[in-house]
Amino acid sequence: MSAEKSLAIVLRTVDFSETSLVVTLFTRDFGKIGALAKGARRPKSAFEGALDLLSLCRVVFLHKSTDALDLLTEAKLQRRFRAASRDLTRLYAGYYVAELLDELTHTGDPHADLFDAAEQALAELDGEGDVAAVLLRLEMTALRVLGHLPSLATCVGCDRPVELEGRVAFGMLDGGVLCADCRPGKRQVVSVSGGVVKTLQQFADATSDAWRSALLPAKVWGELRGVLNHYLANLLGKKPKLHDFLGSLAK
Numbered sequence: 001m002s003a004e005k006s007l008a009i010v011l012r013t014v015d016f017s018e019t020s021l022v023v024t025l026f027t028r029d030f031g032k033i034g035a036l037a038k039g040a041r042r043p044k045s046a047f048e049g050a051l052d053l054l055s056l057c058r059v060v061f062l063h064k065s066t067d068a069l070d071l072l073t074e075a076k077l078q079r080r081f082r083a084a085s086r087d088l089t090r091l092y093a094g095y096y097v098a099e100l101l102d103e104l105t106h107t108g109d110p111h112a113d114l115f116d117a118a119e120q121a122l123a124e125l126d127g128e129g130d131v132a133a134v135l136l137r138l139e140m141t142a143l144r145v146l147g148h149l150p151s152l153a154t155c156v157g158c159d160r161p162v163e164l165e166g167r168v169a170f171g172m173l174d175g176g177v178l179c180a181d182c183r184p185g186k187r188q189v190v191s192v193s194g195g196v197v198k199t200l201q202q203f204a205d206a207t208s209d210a211w212r213s214a215l216l217p218a219k220v221w222g223e224l225r226g227v228l229n230h231y232l233a234n235l236l237g238k239k240p241k242l243h244d245f246l247g248s249l250a251k
């Protein structure tokens with residue numbers, strides 16, 4: 001059992017006893033962990049209120065080699081997610097970030113780049129960032145980093161470029177756009193506008209900040225959310241709790 005240190009985002013807390021909490025943390029260096037925070041529910045605990053949902057904190061924990069929970073020994077608050085007190089939309093957006101990180105990542109599988117993107121997204125959601133755009137950017141980044149990004153430029157069946165004009169076939173199970181030759185016989189194929197696929201490309205592009213000036217009119221947003229929600233639900237094997245909320249973000 002060794003003491004590990006990392007930056008962490010609090011994804012979930014569950015009361016464990018009169019005085020303790022079980023916390024799910026997304027750490028920068030060790031990925032997701034589950035840890036017992038003894039005494040965290042006491043008024044003057046060593047954790048000093050650092051374990052609120054979506055707080056960014058610096059933690060020290062004892063890593064258990066078995067399936068047992070890790071033991072949190074220290075948590076110093078770096079930044080609190082304050083949106084709760086001023087804006088429900090931003091609060092729900094924060095909940096969605098927590099749900100996404102919790103559901104998409106595996107325990108003990110570190111992704112520092114995803115951590116940095118999530119930390120940045122939470123800061124923007126808690127500030128003046130565009131909620132719809134910031135969430136979409138994080139979703140596409142998470143899919144890319146975790147190897148689940150759908151094929152958006154070339155056919156997922158034959159790898160040939162797909163024309164993104166008019167309507168395009170998108171295979172939910174195959175994971176991306178399909179050309180006319182590959183589409184027949186495929187299950188769970190939906191028709192999407194080329195504009196939606198181009199928008200998804202823009203938000204997935206790690207080399208560009210063009211997404212920040214992307215226009216997301218209600219029509220595009222509605223269709224885009226329909227496709228992406230369906231894709232994510234397929235990937236996770238269930239519908240994320242906050243998906244209905246995302247549909248309401250259109251401008």
Ligand SMILES: [Zn+2]
Binds near residue numbers: 157179182
């Ligand atoms: Zn094809």
